[in-house]
Amino acid sequence: MNNIMQYKGYIGSVEFSEKNKVLFGKVQGIRSLISYEGTTVQELLDDFHGAVDDYLALCEAEGTEPEVAYKGSLNVRFKSPDTHRRAAIYAMTHDQTINGFIDECVVERLDALQA
Structure with a gap:
């Protein structure tokens, strides 16, 4: 639904x-x-x-700007500090920012859902 x-x-x-x-x-x-x-x-x-x-x-x-939903910025909270640490290490060792890594993961998952 x-x-x-x-x-x-x-x-x-x-x-x-x-x-x-x-x-x-x-x-x-x-x-x-x-x-x-x-x-x-x-x-x-x-x-x-x-x-x-x-x-x-x-x-x-x-004369005001309408609010825009989902501007591309959000605060991510991991369930585990270990997940945060592992994501940061992965991003650093692959010459990415942690934001870039998270964005890439989300895009891959959403694209897989549409396939």
């Missing part, structure tokens, strides 16, 4: 409230709260698109 939607570079979650019998979600990966809801899939999709469009229009009216 796919619990995300994408529109104009923004990713939105899809959730369901049994109590309220409504689909809802929010834009992921930014600090601003952009939420939406609907009682049907089409209503949810339309409200998601409208919420993103409203956010972009508000930013333009205020």
Whole structure:
């Protein structure tokens, strides 16, 4: 099951409230709260698109730059200090930065999933 939607570079979650019998979600990966809801899939999709469009229009009216989700920077926390050490040693001995090594590993894994 796919619990995300994408529109104009923004990713939105899809959730369901049994109590309220409504689909809802929010834009992921930014600090601003952009939420939406609907009682049907089409209503949810339309409200998601409208919420993103409203956010972009508000930013333009205020002369501010809209937040960009997933800019390429994140803080990685390893479960084990040994994994961190091993990754650093591998990167150094292969003339890479640790960031370059991690990026390469993630790209390889994602590419393998699409193959």
